[in-house]
Amino acid sequence: MLAWYDAHARTLPWRAPPGEPAPDPYRVWLSEIMLQQTTVATVRPKFALFTARWPDFAALAAADEAEVMTAWAGLGYYARARNLIACAKVVTARHGGAFPGTEAALRALPGIGDYTAAAIASIAFGQRAVVVDANIERVVARLFAIDQPLPAARPAIRAAADRIVPDMRSGDFAQGLMDLGSGICTPRAPKCLACPLNHDCAGFASGAPEAYPVKAAKAAKPQRYGTIFWAERQGQVLLVRRPPRGLLGGMRALPTGPWADAAPGLADPPTAADWRLLGGTVAHVFTHFRLELALAVGVLDRHSNAGEWWPVAELDSAGLPTVFAKAGAAIRAALSGD
């Protein structure tokens, strides 16, 4: 595994080449948080932006929180950004500005769970740790042909992983397994003939490696409906700040009424106006439900304190989550006659 990694490691901005000194723990941590459930291609530009703007824990701990949330916009799972700030503050206030050096102490920090604690301990601090992400879960399930379905198989997969993690270079070992899972041991049509582990792989021997890991069936996503209220006044649009927790928590947003099982129409507008519904709708898919948004437009002739007025021409810099950026673009297109 390590020999394969030495020859095939991906070159990534947050990664040291095999054999070179470990990278800055701050950069390892930031990349690990950004990469949670998020692709390398998506993370790459955001990582560059964050490290340029906030190069270390001290800078991030002192950052304006709204600015951090704005910078995170579009990455999704916004609790990660809230915990990012909280973690930087704890590290600065209680750990002298540097990470604690043990996996257990890392695990206790906001936003750092089992996977991320093990990843930082092994990659940044050179400790032996059992790193298990979705890639490694899949690789190990195939190596040992683990028949038990996820998520019940997690303890067995972790125990199996523990048996093959070396005492030295466990960080490179983990990153090698992740690169292998990303490029060779893929969810569908794995490239077993190119795999350095194929002769040791029970899944390959079974003739159906793609059958692993076994997964439980997923529930269907319910459909919900809502309305976006586009309040415009003198070239500015009304934006609001969403509640600090929950869906899109803490993010700047376009006002919406309630989200319900049926289209709510013009219920609960953010401010009084002569609201009219545009023809089309905007659809968006979240992790556990689908959302269809009707688009309501109201032109105001007087000020409202219901939120923050933002220049329409600069809406792209407001840091809106994708669902609102999408709705805003649709409304502007409709109003301009496209």
Added chain:
DNA sequence: AAGTCGTGGGT
């Protein structure tokens, strides 16, 4: 401990 929490790319 099952549900909550985004988004974009691949197929």
Added chain:
DNA sequence: TACCCAAGACT
């Protein structure tokens, strides 16, 4: 198109 999936954490 519709579905799968991703360097998971938190409650």
